[in-house]
Amino acid sequence: MVTNFSSPIKGANGGSCSRLAGYLEKENNQLPPGQQEAFFSSQSDKVSQIEVVAGIDRNGAAQGLKTGQDRFYTFTIDPSQKELAHIGGDRDKLRDYTRAVMDNYAANFGKGIESRELVWYAKIEYSRHYAHDDKAVQEGAAQKGQPKEGDQTHIHVIVSRFKERQQEGERSTSLSPLTNHRQAGGAIGNGFDRVNFIQANERSFDQKFSYSREQTETFDHARAARSEHQPDRLAARDQAIKAQIDRVRPQPQRDQDQATRQERPTHQEPTQSNYLSR
Template identity: 85%
Template sequence: MVTNFSSPIKGANGGSCQRLAGYLEKENNQLPPHQQEAFFCAQSDKVSQTEVVAGIDRNGAAQGLKSGQDRFYTFTIDPSQKELAHIGGDPAKLRDYTRVVMENYAQNFGKGIESKDLVWYAKIEYSRQYTHEDKAVQEGTAQKGQPKEGDQTHIHIIVSRFKERQQEGERTMSLSPLTNHRQAGGAIGNGFDRVNFIQANERTFDQQFNYQREQTETFSHAKAAKSEHQPDRLAAREQAIKAQIEKDRPQPQTRDRTAEQTQSNYLSR
């Protein structure tokens, strides 16, 4: 389970979310109306693009930001193909999961807020294309724009920078997931711990869908494997080897209880 804070529309967070919301309609533009995927939010499974833009833009307007400062943020939830297979690729389950992710998001600020205090919208997409940043394109084994193989379902989220207004013109709490304010001891003080958020989302998926996550599927393992610190890399490799050995280990055969009882009776004579 990957949680990615990069945006598909670069440098557009300082104004209206119209461009981003329009970009997220790209799959719908190829489908008849009855097959199109709507945006959703905490309260509804069907929200129009117009409602998304109005909700995000209205909540960010006149909040005292300087020109160019972010009015909203976007991130994606990227389940693995194994995780998607576990839930049967069910869109309803993905919507339910996203709503809990947004509870994790709110709680991670440490300011006593909940998802209902936020203004957010999400959209499920079902395909991805190779870009120039993909290794396969750089190595010449895939072409830019070519569809990626397998189940590529993922969820885009747009969330206002500010807590939801209760009245017109009110200035509300600013909530940025891209800023970590750390105390001298290294702990997150008044900020957003993205590592904690990603790991909370992993735990949520596992608990919500009874998913048995292997060590090699965890964010902590992936982080250690990419670490420049050699002991971390070696520890991650050792964990992966141990997990594979345990997985391949033959299970002890269960002896037939009736045969055991017969043998016991025979020996007791």
């Protein structure tokens, strides 16, 4: 499960979200009205593009921002093909999960805010295409603009920078997921911890849909595999090898190995929650 804070429309977050909302209608432009995918929110499964633009723009107006400052943010929720297969590609489950992600988003600011107090909208999309910077394109295995293989379902989220106003004209709390304010010990204090957010989203998916996540599917494993710190890379590689061996080992042997491990004295290793910069 990947949560990616990037925008398909570069440099547009300082003004109206109309360009982004229009871009997210690209799949609908190829479909008849009865088959089009609507935006959704915390309260509704069907929100129009007009309502999305009005809701985000109105909440960001007259909030004291300087010209060019972000008025809204966007990120994608990218389930793996295995995760999508686990829930059968169910749209209702994807909406339900997105709402859980937004609960995590609100809680991660540490200000006692709930997702129902935010202004956000989301859109499910079903296809992706290769870009010029994809490894497959650079190596000549695919062409730019070519559809990617397999289930490419993902969710785009647009969320206002500000908590929802209670009355017209008031200034509400500013909430930026791109700011990490670290305390002296390295922990995130008054800010948004993106690592914790991604980890919370993994847990929400696993708990909500009874998904048994292998170690090699976790964000922690992927982060260790990319680490410049060699012991972390080696540990991630060893975990992947062990997971592969476990998949092909007969069940009786796996049960015996598990019993043997349980009989051995345990040694608690220190955690390495901050071994990569966030």
